[in-house]
Amino acid sequence: MNSNGSSPHNNPHQPFWLLAELTYACPLQCPYCSNPEDFASTRKRELNTAQWINALEQGRKLGAVQLGLSGGEPCVRQDLEAIMLAAREMGYYTNLLTSTVGLTRERIDRLQQAGLDHIQVSLQGADQRISRRFAGSDYFEHKLEMAKHLRAAGIPMVLNFVVHRHNLHQIEQVLELGMELGAEAVELANCQYHGWAMQNINALLPTRKELQKAEEAVSRFRQQHQAAMPILFVVPDLYEGRPRPCVNGWGTTLMSITPDGNVLPCQGAANLPGYAPCNVKQLSLENIWNNSPLFERFRGLDWLPQPCRTCDEKAQDFGGCRCQAYSLTGDAAATDPACSKSPQHASVLRLVEQAAQSPGDQLIMRSTQRNIINLNE
């Protein structure tokens, strides 16, 4: 690869969405975290402020316009305001994805002045008890307080609630909370089962019946409130029989940068074997986006295996999620087994069955120390 920048070859795609994982450090221990299991190893090699700003400038020139400031917990970074200000001046629309831990009213005001456009607040539960169980500590009241201040400051706020078998029953409460807090929308998110979420799949994956009830609750709520507050709820693809069009197609829309500067087509790709990611400290983003082996590996439709290659839905879902394919079949280039057409779909059905049979009462919390919670205690 040319290390002083190459001209873009036949790549018509611009990375509209730049996800900046500023740090993997986070005070929460959510057992479905999409960060790598060895997240702590990057702490000593995080990009500094100047390096982040430089990366963002390069991203902007490539056409990135939506910026996600994420992590771990981005508020752990003391230079968050400086990065935000620089990003806004470059013309990014800034989205802060946060647990709110590390925010105060004053910090919210500073971030607003620095150019914060939108904030996504994570919820681990609709009440103190479930929130503590899944976050690992008491943050619920703080989240509510920060949400109220965000509303008062007029910062658009979306609530993100990762749903699983132990909190699905709280969907209505979460939606009510969203209305109360003046959220622009509520996202009821599902885990992609790899990494931490895969380790905890028995404790997380809801049954089809539980999901049905949840869908009914969402439907009722929408009717009652006449869709005043948009709700995004997608049933886990393991039940759909069709995979998700992951990242809108590999290397077409999203570019993700890890805390130590590795550039990925999706956050989960750090763990895919065989293709070491390129790093923004050594190569230009333009070069990486256009030429890096990891980006090129699954770009377009030509690489697709059967049955995808001759499937008339291939342009809709691009063969599904690479990380899930790797996690469930051992082969990142396989058809996502969430698809009923995959020869390995039976393994997904077995997994789902196993989760349903399991009491699912043990959680391996996201931690560098072995921290296993028994939900019955």
Next chain:
Amino acid sequence: MISRECSLNIKKGYRMQWEESQTGWVILFPEGMIQLNDTAAMILRQFQKPTVVHEAITKLEATFPGEEIQNDIFEFLEDACEQQWLEPTQ
């Protein structure tokens, strides 16, 4: 229904800007973007600050002298409000 006396502006939290990489105007909102054609951009740019509809129409008519554009503008504004790109000034 929109009247000539209505004041409208780009929805709070949304932003209109020129995107060099696309040689065009876009509307940005939480986690999303809409690319605007030239006509849409021209009309919406009138409402980047709260503006009364009839004032915007007067300005736009000056750009297209002699053409009957009022109805088209109204139709567009109705649509833009439904899409939530524009909102009545709070």
